[in-house]
Amino acid sequence: MDTTLQDPLVGHVLDGRYRIEARIAIGGMATVYRAVDTRLDRVLALKVMHPSLAADAAFVERFIREAKSVARLDHPNVVGVFDQGTDGTYVYLAMEYVAGCTLRDVLRERGALQPRVALDIAEPVLAALGAAHLAGLVHRDMKPENVLIGDDGRVKVADFGLVRAVDTATNTSTGAVLGTVSYLAPEQIEHGTADTRADVYACGVVLYEMLTGARPHSGTTPAQVLYQQLHEEVPAPSQSVPGLAPELDELVASATARDPELRPAGAVEFLGLARTARSGLTDTQLDVAPPLAKAGTLDTPVRRAGSGPDDRTSVLPRAAAARASTAQTQRQPAPRAEADPSAGAAGEDELNRTSVLRPQLLPERPVNDEPPPRLPRRAPGGLRMPRRPVLTLVTAVLLLLGIGLGVWYINSGQFTHVPAVLSMEQGRAEKKIHDAGLDVKVKHGFSDVVDKGKVISTHPKSNARIRNTGTVTITISRGTETAEVPNVAGMSLDDARAKIEDAGLSVGKVTKRFSDETPRGDALTTDPKAGSERRPDSAVSITVSKGAPIDVPDVIGDEIEEAESALRDSGFEVKIAEEQVFSDEDKDTIAAQNPPEGSRAAEGDTITLTVSKGEEMIEVPSVEGNSLDDARDKLEEEGFEVGVDRFFFGDTVFHQSVDGGDEAPKGSKITLRVR
Template sequence: MDTTLGDPLVGNVLDGRYRVDARIAVGGMATVYRAVDTRLDRVLALKVMHPGLAGDAAFVERFIREARSAARLDHPNVVSVSDQGTDRGYVYIAMEYVPGCTLRDVLRERGALQPRAALDILEPVLAALGAAHLAGLIHRDMKPENVLIGDDGRVKVADFGLVRAVDTHTSASTGSVLGTVSYLAPEQIEHGTADTRVDVYACGVVLYEMLTGAKPHGGSTPAQVLYQHLHEDVPAPSAAVPGLAPGLDALVAGATARDPRDRPADAAAMLALVRAAREALSDEQLDAVPPQASSAGAAGPAAPPTGSEDRTSVLPRLVGAPPAPADDALNRTTRLDHPPVPPGPPPAGGPRPGRRPLPRRGLLIALAAVLAVLVGSGVWYVNSGQFTKVPAVLDMPQDKAEKELGKAGLGVKVKQEFSDTVERGRVTATDPATGERIRNTGKVTITVSRGPARSEVPNVIGMGLDAAKRKIEGAGLAVGDVGTQFSDETPQGAVLATDPKAGAERRPDTPVALTVSKGPALDVPDVTGQSVAAATTALRDKGFEVEVSGTQVFSDKPKDAVAEQSPGKGAKAAKGDKITITVSKGQEMVTVPDVTGRSEADARRTLTDAGFKVEVKRPFFFPRDSVDRQSVKGGDQAPKGGTITIELKGGL
């Protein structure tokens, strides 16, 4: 049966760009369609929020957060996001289309997988999550439904709809836990908190499921599963699949430790453990076919993988895999408001201690009758015309929304807010929300977009740096880079210029770069060769600060005079700038080697290696290649870098 029949989006174009061709899947928050980007002529997937949820600001914010979070992750194992927008009340995300199947389809078709296949799928999943954790993001909803296996064999992680920033150490402030029951970590259930280790826990459960073909904790209700996550360790996969390698048991146990401190710190750490475990397994252990595998899953060993981040799957393409059952409570993303502590096992017999005796049968019947009357009266009252439903006016222009609400007999109150996602003048939210009941005489508050928030760059030219920073931050902008520049007109320390210029409009928190005056450019005098006292006086008279280096150097300048200065002669500096001077230790004295009797070449080489310059004198008649004398005797001291003169012998 064609599941797209009656879908209003199929065959239409969103945002004048995306032609919707077919519906792929339906989830709790959104529907996914195969579409064509008519501008770039490419196939992609459109994730469109259910219209009934578009009035819930929290859902819309989460939906947009998914787009932004996934767009930040440029990784081959993450489904890429290319666009996000709103059109006629439809909030959508445009993302990469991955033809193929999900890991859930594989497990439903195959049952348990060979260890090699399970690790070939797990490694790219961990690589993707590792990139997310490195970027400061937590997925929080890892499960087989969110692992896509393309027709080309590539493994990709999808659905970052529950993503949160790691540095917020997310806690459900409203007492709600988001995630899928079978893959929730104990701390998510008990405290509503999540960090990178909740993704590690979920991956451990997924690995168990791939190795055994079943979830580690069973139960007929979500509460029973939650109780087991809190109070029971995930069993070893080898208990369900005899003969499974102990290294795989250790991987699952480490990832699903109930105390998060006992798990790997993040997906990258888990990936390192998985790769080490793979190396320790033999081919026989990797290619063992579990008894839970169907005939399709026992196809035999696959070619070794080529790399975890761009891996071809060992699994042949699945065709016609049945969709997930709509009533599978343990596979759905679940929201538990004020999660109760799941009940423990019932007592062996008899009532619990302290429980009151049950009321008599007659009293129960009377209470039921009263309740029926009250419920009936309430239903009559609600449906008797005293209330009406708030019509859908989201994303409508303000005047049209007011008319629609007026037609329904409702009053209107308008407030305006900035919005980065909704066009100026259109409705972003209503209170009460779309579809909620309100008295016929009631008033609906509509929130109208003012468009993206804008802040004007203030004029801070001539101000001191601290005052300019306060004024820029007070305007809702951020202080960017601070540079300096010489100026004969603007006093030292005052702002010369801003970028952007004063009066420009920018989004809040946009950085504004400042250029601060250094005052007039002053020539730095040359003080080398002077005494420290004289040099200090000369520099201070020019308006500079002086710092004497704690290190002295050998120099041709007299001992205790200034050997070097920074900045040097000819440089420009501002008043108050620091000039560093270095004191001379005098010339470095070196012992002169004795080269008499040696050849000219040997003598020249010996003296040069000792740090001297060499000058040669030769007799006019009959010079011989032997040094007769040298200007400084061998064994005496001479300044390093000085010149030593050698004279060659003469005569027949």
């Protein structure tokens, strides 16, 4: 049966605006629907909070405030928030609809991913988180379900700020810890605190899961997983997938350190580490084939975002979390989940579904299926059985100590931390790293802020976890990088360009000027001058010689062939303008030249000539019999000058020097006789 048909909100118009078309998923805090904004006619995702949360006034207030903060977060890898509001008992969030699947869908279908693919997904996720961290936002519930992969390949992170709103309301009333068990940082479990480093921890777990196809800690109950997260380091991914590069192990170890002080401070720093690690990997290391998926994995269909019940956000009572944290060495270590097939599904569902885990439901120590040890039996008559020899007891103690030391070495003993040597002189830095038992590799680079001879950076970064047999690469400053402007005088323009670019500079503006000594087209000077020190890629302008200046001869009134010959003999190129003009010059002679006569130009410059069509002839209007004023207006309108011969004191034209209907040159003088 299609459960969507039973959902009362499907087909409903929420808040008079959002028409709900289908249910996409049900999560731990909300139900997600595909809806249409009837005002803007666009498809979007509508997240409607569960009634238990919507009824909490503190939550609603916090939810609205957080939604406004997230809406201001504009980043291509963040699912956009368009609107938030309430409609009766419904509290909703209108968000960008991403057609595609979640990272969880990808992991279910493919299992472990190649390192290249894992980093391709991790980098935009960290970029989105980095933007949020810089804006003062902490996600608090990073997991594969909240990483959306669109059909166009874009990666986006969802649910920013939502968990913070829920967590604030929940903590106020219950003192609970809210999140997804497998991705909670130790400080969230133990103290209920979460900052940017908690997001880094969760991303480290997600990266481990992408590289191996499994979570680093497992168990049949949340308590078992919580215990492992508090007391065990995340194992190196290469233990599960042989062939993974040590750089990937170190990247995961740095992000998932149990002590938050040893993790990258935020997603921006973690992104830098990821990119540095990637740059050090070969194509072979990036394309390591993951292990084969478990039976049935590849047949699992890819579902839309958030379609599954697994890995939903849980509310964990802090008292229960604290009990997991206080399981001391007197208790047996939490066993890894190895449930039989018939019980596995139920155990996984119990671990991952959304639920409030009350203190009485969590065991004070991890579950152990073995029967409790029996008390020593008494011999008949009340006497105890003889004790085992002391040697056996000592041997057992030593064996346990050896096992404990072995476990410690596997999880912590084989690691140390990179000493802080930034801005330290090279010799002191090398000594400090050697004193920590690590090898040193030296590189050099330029720096605008670190003095020459001092440490610019280390890889891995300061305080990062590293195997105690590892190598730390330090980059020593060569000082500020500069480039010397080369001397290009006398070179051709092409050669001058090449020499400037070879020096690490760029070519700026090219200007020309006359020179009596330097041939046309060769470089004269540069700006800045040769020998100057400039920053790399700075622009250098070149001045090129136009050769010695030549006086342009006067060819106005000359016939075309005569003018061309005179100019070419002077060293110029000649161009005849397509359009001819009327002028006082005779027809088919030169009416104009550019540059004009008397100016100076360089040899090889082009002189443009304009040919005359002769004088422009205009038909003379007949004005005999008109008054003088009317006659003058008509003639001047046509472009003629007017002269007047008066006889007596009359005002009527009785003769004109050019008869009406005849043509005369435009601008010529027409004389009128008036009486």
